[in-house]
Amino acid sequence: MTDFNKPQRAVVFGYHNVGVRCLKVLLAGGVDVALVVTHEDSANENIWFESVISLCQAEGIPYITPADAGSPELLEQVKAIKPDLMFSFYYRNMLPAELLAVAPAFNMHGSLLPEFRGRAPVNWAVLHGATVTGATLHEMTVKPDAGAIVAQMEVPVLPDDTAFEVFGKVTVAAEQALWRVLPSLLDGTAPRLKNDLSKGGYFGGRKPEDGRINWLLPAQDVYNLHRAVAPPYPGAFTDIGGVRYVLQRARLSGNFGNVVSLSLPPGLTVVDNCIFGVCGDGRMLTISALTADGEPVTAEQLQSRLAALSAGGQ
Known part of the structure; x- marks a missing residue:
């Protein structure tokens, strides 16, 4: 049984601006972030976003950058920490069932689920002419973006907004959604709302x-x-x-x-x-x-x- 009188221990899988902002929310909320799993920046990518690694270094948080999220070594490392919770904030790899079984896990997705499930949700929303989108914190399951909804925050998509501008809004929405629900998430009273997969659609990555x-x-x-x-x-x-x-x-x-x-x-x-x-x-x-x-x-x-x-x- 979880002791809510001591800080909740978490393992965070994170990258990008959403990873940085949501990790800061956890720290501000008193969560004991025992480990961050992130990515090394790619020399072949236009890195226009904030660095999770830099935040970890500034805050003294242990971090690793495994090539394979499904490796037995990573699984054992996470198990050894015995986290109360796990979070995925724009981590780019799917987490396998064995890893998700270690502790309750929650993912921050850049759309109003069940809309625009899958990859590059902000880009797809703009491409399809959406006038509103947002951020959704949901329970993680093996099937992507399919778990119960814990929190949502919406933002407008104005007629001339680019995906870059919308992503900035979605980052703030993710921070707000997590901040609002974090106390109830930590004490076990957070809501679980139906994620109706008969609505919306699943979208793949973009090239x-x-x-x-x-x-x-x-x-x-x-x-x-x-x-x-x-x-x-x-x-x-x-x-x-x-x-x-x-x-x-x-x-x-x-x-x-x-x-x-x-x-x-x-x-x-x-x-x-x-x-x-x-x-x-x-x-x-x-x-x-x-x-x-x-x-x-x-x-x-x-x-x-x-x-x-x-x-x-x-």
Whole structure:
């Protein structure tokens, strides 16, 4: 039987901004964090987020970075700690059943479950044009994002929010949700709400190639793609004449009569020294920052390139 007069001991699996903020909540709430399991930063990744390792070093918390969350060595190490609770805050690997059996385990997911279960929930929410999302703390089961809901906090998704901006809101929502429920979680009275898997959907991870633009789609769909993968993510892109053009900043414009009058085809174009992306429904994205094979390109440069391709019959 758990003694609630002594600090609850926890093992935390964490990474990214949500890992940092939620770990800070546990520390502020008096939880004895005996071990943090995290990831080494990858040299091949754009690291734009906070470091769980740096927080552990600053707070004197033991941490490890195992390559395999399912290894017998990790299981034995966690068992030896005899945690009262375990948490997963944006840890990137699934935890096996044997590990979940060690102690009650809770995961923080970046959506309002059961919506957008699975990987990259914020990006998928923006891509699908969601107007609200949030963070959900739920019981961990072998099936991902399927356990009972313990706490939720919602945030708005504004029409021009990028996934990066929404992720910032979701990070705060995760911190708030955990902070509010932590006392009842520690004394065993936290709620358990049904996570209705007949609603919402499961989504897989996203790859840079998923950012390829289909200009035949309606402008809102193309704009949602741009918002979902805008920097610091890899960005929405289109290939023209062997050159990869990536949208860095864009906005969805109103209806332009000149699109019809000029009979502009879908794709990148330059009108009045401004770069636009013409979409399948005749509406355009106003593109204020564009790169060509990683280098910034101006409207004048783009117009010259497109003219040269046109003259060459490509």
